[in-house]
Amino acid sequence: MDGAMSIWGVWGTSETGHDKRLAAIRGRLLAGGAMCALCLAPVVSASDAHSQTVQVQGADISASRQFDIPAQPLITALSQFGRQSGLQVAFPAETTQGTRSNAVVGSFTPEQALTQLLQGTGVSWRITPQGSAVLGVNQFTDTEGGDFAAGDTTLLDKITIMSRVNAAHGSGFQGTPDWVYETPESISVISREAIVNSPSRNTRDLFDPMAGVWANRSEGQNPGISVNIRGLQDQNRVVTMIDGARQNFQRNAHGSTQRTYVDSAFLRTVEVEKSGTSSVGGAGTLGGSVNFRTLLADDLIMPGRRWGAELNAATGTNEFDFDGSIAAAFRVSDRFSVLGGISHKDLGAYDIGENGTLDVGDGTYRNEGLLFSGSESWSGLLKAEVDFTDNAKLTLGWFHNQVDASQGIYQDSGTQIFKREDQQYIVNDTLTATFAWDPVSDLVDLKGQLWYSGTTNEEKRGARSFDNLGEFTTIDYEMGTFGGSLQNTSRFTLGLGDLSLNYGVEAFRDDGETTAPATADPETGSDLSYGYRGLNPSGRRDVISGFTNATLERDDWLTVSGGLRYDYFGLAGTTKIFGPVERHTEVIETAYEEFIPGQCYTYPDGTPIINPVTGEQVCEEGRWVTRTKYKTVTSVEQDSADVDIDLSGGALLPTAMVAVKPFDWLQPFIKYSQTYRPPTIMEAFASGGHPNGTNNEFAPNPWLEPEQGRTWEIGANVSYDGILRAGDRFRMKAVGFYREIEDYITIGQIYRSETDFEYNAYVNLDGITRMKGIELEANYDAGRFYLGGTFSYIDTDWAETYIYNDVPHNAEPGVIFVPPETQFTIDAGVRLLDERLTLGGRVTHADMGRPAYGILAAGYATEAYTVYDIYGSYAFNEKAKLRFAVNNVTDVAYVPALGDTSLPAPGRTATASLSFRF
Structure with a gap:
C-alpha cells in the first residue's frame, strides 16, 4: 500500500481506567508513526534515509488549515489529509477498501475537514487530544472530557498509519516539508513552493539558499548542474538522480566535470542527503545524494475533478526572455491516472552587475553581454500511475530534456579578435518503472525499481587560430546508465520496542563512449582529436550493493538504528598510452656531375679576340665537373602501447544513529556513517592530452584505489507550534559534522615502463x-x-601529497573547488489582504575563506559578496497567481561561489510570471 504501513497492537485498559488506555493508544500511535516512514520511503536514498523516524508533533488541532483534497479513493484521501493537517491517521486495514471520500476544499479545522471528508461513508472516526486521527474504532465511545471511555480490553484489527513523508511543502524554510524536521539526519529539501516562487535561469540557482550545498558554476556557459555537498563534487562523489535514476554523465574540462541536465518546470521537490546511508541510493557515493523528484498526478488534479492542468509563463529583463510550461493529468479510473507536460525556456546573453570591480578580461565580456551565457531548452514529462489493488502500485515515468547552448571565448589571433564558439546540443532521457507492494503482512513491504538514464552531448568545435584542427563536424560524448533496486521492510513488536528491518540490493552499470573524427598531425602523424576521446574515455563500470538497516523505536522518545552495506565495483578494459615525440635529424651528402660550357674571350671594349691561325674567336672547351649536394632530413617517432585496466574491489560500510525526544518539540541525534567511492570511467581510463597535443600528457593509473570516507554528525530537530501566538510555527534543523577521507583522488604523476616516460595521472x-x-x-x-x-x-584540510616511487610528492590537481568558509541567507516577508498578497526579501552573503587551489585554480578564486533580492506574489483566486521578483537588486558585480572569474553572475534582473490551474 503506497504511503502506508501496518502494525499489530493491543489497546486495552485495566481497573485504573481510561488514563492508561489513552497512554497505550498514544504510545502505539507514536511508535507506529515513527516506524511507518520505512514503508513510505521511495526507492532512492534521499527518501529512504530521511523516512526512518516520522513522529507525531504537538499539532494544534483547533487551528484552521487550508485543505485541497479531491474526491477519490479513501486511502489516497487520508494520505493527503495527513499531509495537509499535520496529523497522524490510523485505521483498520479494511476500512478504506472500496470506499471513496468527499472533496474538502477551503479553510477548516482538522475536525471539520475530516467530518466533510467522511460524510456518508459510514466510517467512524476520532481525533485524539495528542493530535492523531483514529478511524473505524467503534469499540470506543467518547466521554465528556474528550477521552476514550473505560471498558473491557479490546483487540483491534490491523491498524494502518499514514504519515507526511510524501509532502511537497510544509512549515519549514521556503516551504520545506515538516518531515525534514522530524527526521534525525542531515537532510535538506527544496520544496515545490520554493521552486515555483523563484523563477531561475538554471535549476542550479535553487541550491543557493541551502545550508552546506552549492552548485558549481565553473563551467558557467554550460547549463549542466554539478552539486557540491560539504566540499565534495564531481566524479560521482555526490550522486544525482531524477526520480531515483542516477545521472552519471561526466565530461572533462578545466572546471567541474559532473553534469546533470534537468528543468525545474516539472519538479515537485529536490531532496538532498548529506552523508552515507544503508539503503537504496547509497551505493558508490562519497558525500551524499541529490534526488530531483518530478510531479505526480495528485499535484495537478483539483478537488472534485478527474483531470487537472497547470500553465506557467514567465518573462523578464536582462535577457530572461521566456520560461513557460504546461502540464496536465487525467484520472482515467479510480486506479489509473496519466500525466504529461512540456516546457520551453529561452535565455539570452545577460549583462553582469555594474556596481563593483571585476577583472573579467577580454575573454568573455563585451557590451553585448556575457559571451554564450544564453541557451534554449525544451523538456517533457510523461507518467502513468496504476493502482492494481489498494496494496500494489506501479508508476512509469519518462523525463526528457534537450538544450541548445554554446561555449567559447573571444580569441586574439594576433591580427584580429574574433569569437570562437563551440556549439553544444545536449539530450537527456530518464526512464523509470517503480513498483510497490504492501500486502496485509508485517513481514512484507516490497519496493522495486528499474531505470535508465542516457545523456548525449553533441559538440561542434569552432576553429582555433593556434592549432591545426580546423572545424570538426561533431564530437559525441555519451553516457548511458541503467540499474535497479529491490528492497523489503519487515516489522516486529518486541519487548524493547518496535523493530523494523529494511534490506535489499541495488546495482547499476555506466557505459560511456566518446567519438570524434580522426585528424592527423601533418608532422607527427598523431591523431589530433585523441584528446577528446582519451580524456573522455569510452568504458564500462559496474557497481552492486547489498544492504540492511535495523531501526528500534521505544515508544515516542528513543530511536536507535544500525545498518551495514557491502559495495562492490568492477572496471575492466584497454586503453592506450603514447610515448615522447622523438625527432631525428640527419644530413645526407649527394655527389653528382655537372657540365660547364666553354667560355669565349673578348677585349675590354667587347671586341672578340681572334685566333690568327684559324681566324675564329678564341674560346675554351666545355667540361664535366663533380659537385656535392647536402640535404637535412628530420624523422619523427612516437611510440604507443596498449594498457590493460582491471580494477575491482569492495568494502563493508556501517552506519549507526541514535535519536531521543526529551520533549515533544525537541529531537537531538547523533550519526556515524562510512562511504566508499570507486573510480569512474574517466579516472580509470584517462589518457592522451590536450586536443592538438602530442597525446602524451595523461596516462591511466592501474593502481588507483577507491576513496573512503567516515562521517560523524551531531544535530537536533526542533518543531514547535504556538510559541508567541496561536497557529504560529517554528522549525529548525542544526547539524555539526566532521568527515575524514582516505585515498582522495586527484592529479599527480606516474611513470610507465612501456614508454619510459612520466605522465599526469x-x-x-x-x-x-x-x-x-x-x-x-x-x-x-x-x-x-x-x-x-x-x-x-x-573548514577543510586537504591532504596534499601522494606516494610515488616510495617518495612523497606534492600533488598538482587541476583544480579543487573550496566552498565559502561561511555563507548565510536571511529570508523574511509579510502576507496581506487575507494572505492573498505576499511581499518578501532575501539577502545572501558568502565569505570565501581559502580559495580554490591547483594548477588551474587561478581563475576560480572568487571574492566575498552580498546579494539582495525582493519577491512577491498575488493570488487572484484559487486558480490564478501572479509572481514577481527582482534579483540582485543593487546590481552588484560578483562571481558566485565555485564560479569562474571570467563568468560573473547576472546583474539586476526583474521577472514576472503567471500561473493558472484548471
Missing part, C-alpha cells in the same frame, strides 16, 4: 583529508509574517 592522496562544519536552517511562520534562513560554515 589520477592518483590517491596520501594521508587524510579532513572536513568539518556547521549547518543550520530555521523558519518562524506566524501567518501574517515569516522569518527564516540558513547558515553554513565549513
Whole structure:
C-alpha cells in the first residue's frame, strides 16, 4: 500500500481506567508513526534515509488549515489529509477498501475537514487530544472530557498509519516539508513552493539558499548542474538522480566535470542527503545524494475533478526572455491516472552587475553581454500511475530534456579578435518503472525499481587560430546508465520496542563512449582529436550493493538504528598510452656531375679576340665537373602501447544513529556513517592530452584505489507550534559534522615502463583529508509574517601529497573547488489582504575563506559578496497567481561561489510570471 504501513497492537485498559488506555493508544500511535516512514520511503536514498523516524508533533488541532483534497479513493484521501493537517491517521486495514471520500476544499479545522471528508461513508472516526486521527474504532465511545471511555480490553484489527513523508511543502524554510524536521539526519529539501516562487535561469540557482550545498558554476556557459555537498563534487562523489535514476554523465574540462541536465518546470521537490546511508541510493557515493523528484498526478488534479492542468509563463529583463510550461493529468479510473507536460525556456546573453570591480578580461565580456551565457531548452514529462489493488502500485515515468547552448571565448589571433564558439546540443532521457507492494503482512513491504538514464552531448568545435584542427563536424560524448533496486521492510513488536528491518540490493552499470573524427598531425602523424576521446574515455563500470538497516523505536522518545552495506565495483578494459615525440635529424651528402660550357674571350671594349691561325674567336672547351649536394632530413617517432585496466574491489560500510525526544518539540541525534567511492570511467581510463597535443600528457593509473570516507554528525530537530501566538510555527534543523577521507583522488604523476616516460595521472592522496562544519536552517511562520534562513560554515584540510616511487610528492590537481568558509541567507516577508498578497526579501552573503587551489585554480578564486533580492506574489483566486521578483537588486558585480572569474553572475534582473490551474 503506497504511503502506508501496518502494525499489530493491543489497546486495552485495566481497573485504573481510561488514563492508561489513552497512554497505550498514544504510545502505539507514536511508535507506529515513527516506524511507518520505512514503508513510505521511495526507492532512492534521499527518501529512504530521511523516512526512518516520522513522529507525531504537538499539532494544534483547533487551528484552521487550508485543505485541497479531491474526491477519490479513501486511502489516497487520508494520505493527503495527513499531509495537509499535520496529523497522524490510523485505521483498520479494511476500512478504506472500496470506499471513496468527499472533496474538502477551503479553510477548516482538522475536525471539520475530516467530518466533510467522511460524510456518508459510514466510517467512524476520532481525533485524539495528542493530535492523531483514529478511524473505524467503534469499540470506543467518547466521554465528556474528550477521552476514550473505560471498558473491557479490546483487540483491534490491523491498524494502518499514514504519515507526511510524501509532502511537497510544509512549515519549514521556503516551504520545506515538516518531515525534514522530524527526521534525525542531515537532510535538506527544496520544496515545490520554493521552486515555483523563484523563477531561475538554471535549476542550479535553487541550491543557493541551502545550508552546506552549492552548485558549481565553473563551467558557467554550460547549463549542466554539478552539486557540491560539504566540499565534495564531481566524479560521482555526490550522486544525482531524477526520480531515483542516477545521472552519471561526466565530461572533462578545466572546471567541474559532473553534469546533470534537468528543468525545474516539472519538479515537485529536490531532496538532498548529506552523508552515507544503508539503503537504496547509497551505493558508490562519497558525500551524499541529490534526488530531483518530478510531479505526480495528485499535484495537478483539483478537488472534485478527474483531470487537472497547470500553465506557467514567465518573462523578464536582462535577457530572461521566456520560461513557460504546461502540464496536465487525467484520472482515467479510480486506479489509473496519466500525466504529461512540456516546457520551453529561452535565455539570452545577460549583462553582469555594474556596481563593483571585476577583472573579467577580454575573454568573455563585451557590451553585448556575457559571451554564450544564453541557451534554449525544451523538456517533457510523461507518467502513468496504476493502482492494481489498494496494496500494489506501479508508476512509469519518462523525463526528457534537450538544450541548445554554446561555449567559447573571444580569441586574439594576433591580427584580429574574433569569437570562437563551440556549439553544444545536449539530450537527456530518464526512464523509470517503480513498483510497490504492501500486502496485509508485517513481514512484507516490497519496493522495486528499474531505470535508465542516457545523456548525449553533441559538440561542434569552432576553429582555433593556434592549432591545426580546423572545424570538426561533431564530437559525441555519451553516457548511458541503467540499474535497479529491490528492497523489503519487515516489522516486529518486541519487548524493547518496535523493530523494523529494511534490506535489499541495488546495482547499476555506466557505459560511456566518446567519438570524434580522426585528424592527423601533418608532422607527427598523431591523431589530433585523441584528446577528446582519451580524456573522455569510452568504458564500462559496474557497481552492486547489498544492504540492511535495523531501526528500534521505544515508544515516542528513543530511536536507535544500525545498518551495514557491502559495495562492490568492477572496471575492466584497454586503453592506450603514447610515448615522447622523438625527432631525428640527419644530413645526407649527394655527389653528382655537372657540365660547364666553354667560355669565349673578348677585349675590354667587347671586341672578340681572334685566333690568327684559324681566324675564329678564341674560346675554351666545355667540361664535366663533380659537385656535392647536402640535404637535412628530420624523422619523427612516437611510440604507443596498449594498457590493460582491471580494477575491482569492495568494502563493508556501517552506519549507526541514535535519536531521543526529551520533549515533544525537541529531537537531538547523533550519526556515524562510512562511504566508499570507486573510480569512474574517466579516472580509470584517462589518457592522451590536450586536443592538438602530442597525446602524451595523461596516462591511466592501474593502481588507483577507491576513496573512503567516515562521517560523524551531531544535530537536533526542533518543531514547535504556538510559541508567541496561536497557529504560529517554528522549525529548525542544526547539524555539526566532521568527515575524514582516505585515498582522495586527484592529479599527480606516474611513470610507465612501456614508454619510459612520466605522465599526469589520477592518483590517491596520501594521508587524510579532513572536513568539518556547521549547518543550520530555521523558519518562524506566524501567518501574517515569516522569518527564516540558513547558515553554513565549513573548514577543510586537504591532504596534499601522494606516494610515488616510495617518495612523497606534492600533488598538482587541476583544480579543487573550496566552498565559502561561511555563507548565510536571511529570508523574511509579510502576507496581506487575507494572505492573498505576499511581499518578501532575501539577502545572501558568502565569505570565501581559502580559495580554490591547483594548477588551474587561478581563475576560480572568487571574492566575498552580498546579494539582495525582493519577491512577491498575488493570488487572484484559487486558480490564478501572479509572481514577481527582482534579483540582485543593487546590481552588484560578483562571481558566485565555485564560479569562474571570467563568468560573473547576472546583474539586476526583474521577472514576472503567471500561473493558472484548471
